[in-house]
Amino acid sequence: MRIGGSTIPDPRLIEAIEGAIITVNGDLRDWRLDRLAEGHALLSAVSPDEVNGEKALVVIWKRAVMAFAAADLMETHRDVSATNEGAKRAEEQAPTACDHRRNGVHAIRDILGVTRTTVELI
Structure with a gap:
């Protein structure tokens, strides 16, 4: 993966x-427990829908x-140099x-x- 013009080392x-797996699994913890209670031990067993041969x-x-x-890599590996161009690229990466x-x-x-999206009428 290349972020900001540099190669990310494998350990990083x-x-x-x-970290992303922990975040995603944490966000899905309650949903996963509900699926386990329904008898689905694997995510691939929850729905029959497939995309390109994969669930x-x-x-x-x-x-x-x-x-x-x-997102984690973009936040921690910015392409920053002493030039204005490097600073501009760093600013452009934050929204990414x-x-x-x-x-x-x-x-x-x-x-x-x-x-x-959650929309509330006032």
């Missing part, structure tokens, strides 16, 4: 992925993990990390089967 990438919920779970890992985090939240909400 592994750390980001592990759809597994694809969405992977998307959430990748998004949170990318937020975008990845948003995508991770959306993927989790897709698994939970809840809407992505």
